[in-house]
Amino acid sequence: MNVERDTDSKFKPAVVLTGTAKEGKVGPPLGTVDIGVSESAYLFQVALPGVRRKHCNLKCDVQIDGRVYIAGKITGSEVLKNSSTVYDMKVQQLCPPGPFSISFNLPGPVDTRLVSHNFRPDGILEVIVMKYRIPVFAVDGWQFPPS
Known part of the structure; x- marks a missing residue:
């Protein structure tokens, strides 16, 4: 798929963060979004550092109007859960x-x-999602909708 990069500032999407995505002040940013556009589809990539596939209950809902809603849960460190040793974290990145x-x-x-x-x-x-296209069909030589 041929993806165009639009670096025009008017194309920057408004991204809304809630929960721990909003609270994260340091470290890798959660929720950084890149959007690519081709003739027939959109590709978007969302950075989710710290989100584990098996434990996150990640949901991605794409609406027909192009609204995307992603929700999930960041779990604590497995080292702390599975270890008999207790660690006092001095740095939280x-x-x-x-x-x-x-x-x-x-x-x-x-x-x-x-x-x-x-x-x-x-x-x-x-995520790759196809653009909405109005179906075109012909009846008795007439094309609907007209092009």
Whole structure:
């Protein structure tokens, strides 16, 4: 798929963060969004550092108008849970454990039946969704809708 990068500042999506995504002050940012546009689809990538695939209850909802809502939970460190030793953390660089949500708008309407999700091992949620197209059909030589 050929993806164009739009560096124009008017294309910057408004991203809304809640929960631990909003509270994280240092460390890798949770909820950083990149959006790519091709002729037929949108690709978006969302940084979710600290979110573990098996324990996050990650949900990604894409609406027909292009609104995207992502929610999940950041769990605590497995080292602390599975260890008989108690650690007093002196430095807190990662986003704190807890629920989070991220929402933003894609540049246009989408076909919600044609969505492909991939939560990569590096903590990036990558989603491809096809743009909404008005169906075109012909009856007795007439094209609907007219082009």
